Amino acid sequence: MSAPSEGARAALSTDLADGEWHRLHPLTPLLRGGIFLIAIIGFVIANLRERVVDLFLIAVSPGTPIDADDFDGDPVSLLVRSGNVGWGLLAILVLLLLLLGGFFLSWRLHTFRITSEAVEVRSGIVFRSHRSARLDRIQGISITKSLIPRLVGAAKLEVSVAGQSASVQLSYLQGRLADALRADILRLASGVKAAKARAAAPEGAVTDAPEPAPLAAAAAAPGDPAETPAGTTAGNGHGDGLVQRRVDEFLAPELDPDLAPPESVVHIPLGRVIGSSVLGGSTLALLIFAGVIVWGLTSGSAWVLFSFVPAVIGVVTYVWSRITKSLRYSIAGTPDGVRVGYGLLSTQNDTLPPGRIHAIQVGQPLLWRPFGWWTVRINVAGQTVSASGDAQRRSLVLPVGTIADVRRVLGLLLPDASDDVLDRLTTTGMVGTGGDDAFIGAPKAAAWLRPFSWRRTGYAIADGVVLFRGGVVWRSLVLVPLARTQSVALHLGPLRRMLGLALVRVHTVMGPITPTLPVVARDDAESCVEQVAAGAIEWARLDVSDHWGGARAD
Amino acid sequence: MSEPEDAPATTHVIDDGWRRVSPKYVVVEVVGSVVGVAIVGIVGGVLWSIFELWWIAAIAGGIILVSLISIAFEPRRVRSIAYRLREDDLLFRRGILYQRRVAVPYGRMQLVDITRGPVARWLGLADLKLVTAAAASGVAVPGLPLAEAEELRDRLVALAETRRAGL
Known part of the structure; x- marks a missing residue:
């Protein structure tokens, strides 16, 4: 294991x-913990x-009479009156030292390794x-730069694995290390797989190192000029260019233009962001809620x-998170x-390695239809069904x-699917x-159960x-890569059996x-289940996205 | 089960059709239903004797009636529970009015669970549960004789190992 991993390391962009x-x-x-500290100081x-x-008044006009009784219960007055000012200052000093010591210790003891x-x-x-993934x-892997950390050039890197939280x-x-480190982690991850595949293969192949190199080089080259030059140590940030660099970093485009081929990039114009939020289903809910509240206020309930x-607060947070x-x-x-x-002020970016997407839904709320707008959601392992913002x-x-955007996004999410x-x-x-x-539809009897959407x-x-x-009012198209399906089920209720129908459900991660x-x-249901069941086995066998690094090198 | 040799038996499966669960499992279901009926009857009777409201008796009576009818169908329902080992996946079906059929590839199994309730233990039965990364898969084969359940579990684990896929 050591030889290939060192080979992979040679190409890493951070140490x-x-x-x-x-x-x-x-x-x-x-x-x-700083927010907490600031809150205490503020209090x-x-x-x-x-x-x-x-104090200010005394300083400005020393003659002003101060009524000491005003602050009778005040700890400061107590201290002054009992002549223990020195002890008070000492206590504050000790407290500050303890805090600083605690901060220092927690920083010393908070370590990571890859x-x-x-x-x-x-x-x-x-x-x-001690946690390891x-x-x-x-x-x-996601990188979050909230506003305050972003101002000092810090970023949070989060590695998620399957499982709840x-x-x-x-x-x-x-901040600039986080991006490079993410690339390194993912490169190592793909390299691990390549090394494993080689270890399983006949020996002798284990000694050659440069296999992960093409991918590593391809990924590292664009980011290198900005990231490598000795900037990896924390102490290097004290130069003249510190402020300049902060500003540059703050104003830099969210996506490094060298990182991805521009034809694969999708952006959203501002007008569409606002329009889609206004016309989304949640606006309707908001209006209804507002009406109910106004009615409640006027009728005094x-x-x-x-x-x-x-x-209303829930809906507003949802809309806001959507807009941001x-x-x-x-x-x-x-x-x-x-x-x-x-993200505008707080930025975040998530990277999904290949083969981590379990289901994709392309949907269109009714009011978006005149504009031809669509939205795309995915299922990935390790997320919860709860509507938590994250x-x-x-x-x-x-x-x-x-x-056209959806087409490009699907191309990214399903790299192995053909253009057809x-x-x-x-x-x-x-x-x-x-x-x-091209779709195998439902028979006319289905109109009893789905009066509008049976045809679709x-x-x-x-x-x-x-x-x-499915869906006519709220159109939707769900795509599931067969290599990721967990199981498939056919349900036959009494009503459906009477109408010669069935329900098919493909199980994916939550x-x-x-x-x-x-x-x-x-x-058709029988044949669908049969094809999905067989396809799930076949495509899982062919699936190489788990060790995408090895796949590229071969 | 199918092959006497150990090595091929773990990697190769001979599809020998649908296998039903033990008919003794009817007893487990019936005992469960009877206990339920008894509880409803006692609670309903006590409430009715205290409050003397006719609708309490009616509701309790209705629940008991439905339970008794479903007990009558119990043997038929247990007969409908079956599983089948195919080359690369396990099929499971159950239900007469609401039928459900599931296909789970061996490679997707995350763990296999055996649980035994008091009545099942007395009858020498066990429930086998397959867990995949999807919560909805929900394949639980109830009422297997303990030996068969344990053999099936070991076999499934071995099969899952040879056909292991990523998540």
């Missing part, structure tokens, strides 16, 4: 991924405000914790406020996976885009009205992807999408 323990950004404790100052004003097998983090002063289980956080790192104001995600949004194909980046954001890959599938099938899947087309409901299987089409074909003729 953080060398298998040794490293420390995080020196401002980490301040950024993590103290707010409470001592009058005292501070008085070996060729796992990302590990150790932290904690009293209760030590295996590289070959990585489901995605299973992620390893490296917070905070130097207080309970309405209690029950609907939280709902859409601002400066970009999706691009990089050598290490699909990269989704967004999971929502992660699953939303394209907040709003035209058919992407062009013909997805277009008919999105805008087709049903009837005589149908499925197609091609290129290792199963497509479910997420916002449950791929379901609600009505289909029984024979």
Whole structure:
């Protein structure tokens, strides 16, 4: 294992991924616990405000009489009166030293290392914790730069693996290192697979190192000029160009233009962001809620406020998160996976390595139809179904885009699908009205169960992807890569059996999408289940996206 | 089960059709239903004797009636539960009114679970549950004789190992 991993390391662009323990950004404790500290200081100052004003008055006009009784219960007065000012100052000093010491210790003890097998983090002063994520289980890596950390040039790197809230956080790192480190981790991850494949192969092949190199070189070359020159040490940031560099970093485009071929990049114009948010389904909900609240206020029913104001807050947060995600949004194909980046003041970008997408849904709310806008969501392992903001954001890959944008995004998400599938099938899947087309539709009897959408409901299987089409008011097309399906089920209720119909459900990892074909003729359902079951085995066997580095090199 | 030699038996499967679960599993289901009926009957009776409201008796009576009818169908329902080992996946079916059929590739199994309730233990039965990365897969084969359940579990684990796919 050592020979190939060292070969892979030779091509890495930072020295953080060398298998040794490293420390995080020196401002980490301040950024993590700093908000708390500032809150305490703010509280103290707010409470001592009058005292501070008085001090100021004394300084300006020493003759002003001060009524000491005003501050009778005040700890400062108590201290002054009992003559213990020195002790008080000492206590404050000790407290500050303890805080600083704690910060320093927690920084000293918070270390991470990246070996060729796992990302590990150790932290904690009293209760030590040690978390590690295996590289070959990585489901995605995201880099978050919130406003304040971004101002000081720090970023949070989060490695997520499959499992509920299973992620390893490296917070905070130097902003420009985070990007390079992400590339390194993903390169090592792909290299691990390549090494494994070679270890399984007849011996002798193990000694050659340069196999992962083409990919590594391809990915490292663009970013190198900015990242490598000795800037990897924290102490280097004190030069004259510090402010200049901060400003440059702050104003830099969210997506490094060299990172991805421009034809694979999708952006969203501002007008469309606003328009789509206004016309989205949540606006309707907001209007209804607002109406109810106004009615409640005028008729004096207080309970309405209690029950609907939280709902309004929920909807507003959802819309807001959607808008912030859409601002400066970009999706691009990089050598290490699909990269989704967004954010105006706080920026975030997620990278999904190849083969981590379990289901894709292309949807269109009714009001978007005149504009031809669509939205794309995905299921990835390790996300929860709960509507928590973070999971929502992660699953939303394209907040709003035209058919051409959707086509490009699907091309990135399903790199192995042929152009035929992407062009013909997805277009008919999105805008087709049903009837005589590439999809196997439902018989007329299905109109009893799906009076409007039965004509559009149908499925197609091609290129290792199963497509479910449905919905007339809210059009939707679900694509599931067969290599990722977990199982497939056929349901026959009494009603459906009477009508000669069946329901087919493809099981994927938990997420916002449950791929379901609600009505289909029984024979077609049988053949669909049979094809999906057989395809799931066949495509999983052919699937090489797990070790994408090795696949490229071969 | 199918092959006497160990090595090929773990990597190759001979499809020998649908296999039903033990008919004794009817007892487990019936005991469960009877316990439910008894609880409903006692609670309903107590409430009715305290409040003397006719609709409490009616609801309790209705629940008991439905349970008794479903007990009558129990043997038929247990007969409908079956599994089948194919070359690369396991099929599972159950239900008479609401039928459900699931195909789970061996490579997608994350773990195999054996659980035994008190009645099942008394009858020497066990429930076998397959867990995949999808919560909806929900394949639980109930009422297998313990020996068969354990053999099936070992076999499935071995099969899953040889056909292991990523997530």
